[in-house]
Amino acid sequence: xxxxxxxxxxxxxxVDRVNLNSIVGKRYQMDLFKNMICDKFQVINNSVDPxxxxxxxxxxxxKQTDVVILNDGSTAKLVILNTPDKGPxxxxxxVRAELTLGKTYLGDTFTEQDKQYLHKYGDxxxxxxxxxxxxxxxxxxxxxxxxxxKRLRLFNIDTFRMPDEILGKKLTPVQKLMLLEGKALRLDxxxxxxxxFSAYTRLSAAKGGxxxxxxxxxxxxxxxxxxxxxxxxxxSPAPQPSNQKLTPVSQSKELSSSTRQSNVTANTQTDTGDxxxxxxxxxxxxxxx
Numbered sequence: 711x712x713x714x715x716x717x718x719x720x721x722x723x724x725v726d727r728v729n730l731n732s733i734v735g736k737r738y739q740m741d742l743f744k745n746m747i748c749d750k751f752q753v754i755n756n757s758v759d760p761x762x763x764x765x766x767x768x769x770x771x772x773k774q775t776d777v778v779i780l781n782d783g784s785t786a787k788l789v790i791l792n793t794p795d796k797g798p799x800x801x802x803x804x805v806r807a808e809l810t811l812g813k814t815y816l817g818d819t820f821t822e823q824d825k826q827y828l829h830k831y832g833d834x835x836x837x838x839x840x841x842x843x844x845x846x847x848x849x850x851x852x853x854x855x856x857x858x859x860k861r862l863r864l865f866n867i868d869t870f871r872m873p874d875e876i877l878g879k880k881l882t883p884v885q886k887l888m889l890l891e892g893k894a895l896r897l898d899x900x901x902x903x904x905x906x907f908s909a910y911t912r913l914s915a916a917k918g919g920x921x922x923x924x925x926x927x928x929x930x931x932x933x934x935x936x937x938x939x940x941x942x943x944x945x946s947p948a949p950q951p952s953n954q955k956l957t958p959v960s961q962s963k964e965l966s967s968s969t970r971q972s973n974v975t976a977n978t979q980t981d982t983g984d985x986x987x988x989x990x991x992x993x994x995x996x997x998x999x
Contacts, residue, residue: 735770
């Protein structure tokens, strides 16, 4: 006698699904992208699952999504870019196995040090003068690497508005310029939810904002090996571009953990080797009697 199977409960797959028309964007409207969204995601009865709805909210807010699985089986991040001919379009950034760098990127030529910084640290550590591939307009940006997609990511510094303070720490005009240059700046006694801490702070294209490398030290003996330390000429202010592709962050030379830094100073390139001591020979002096 064969065992009879008790039927399980009927599952209403429409429950907990989110109607596309209920997803309101802070920057873009759903109606402009509904057809493109239906091509890329599984849309049933004009609705999507809650996880997809969260990603669409980020997309319509002008932000890039997390890595998502699309209808064709590919994995990618999505972002809305403005094109001069077709207007706002959903741009797909497929996940790559490894970072590949050419000689130039949007008009900027990579140096060997730039490539080293991007591969090792994920940030190039200097501003680059680039050309917008859509409109042909020049703009200044920091370049970094999206570690999830292994693609270059940009942080537009021409449109970024530098705050007057970071976590309660007021910035001087010189410090603001240093940060816009992609330099690491030591800031002490910052306050995060009532907790005081010191950190090397810099604008990171890879992160899309400020990055903090906390200082865990004995006073002046500071661990700097993980921070880029590149000196560049001071450039104009920097913002985050909504219509450019993403870019990588350059690698910086490792600094000796015994390097001392002043309280409000950007990192500078430092040789880790010890300087040779001059060979000083004592001269013999004859004394007359």
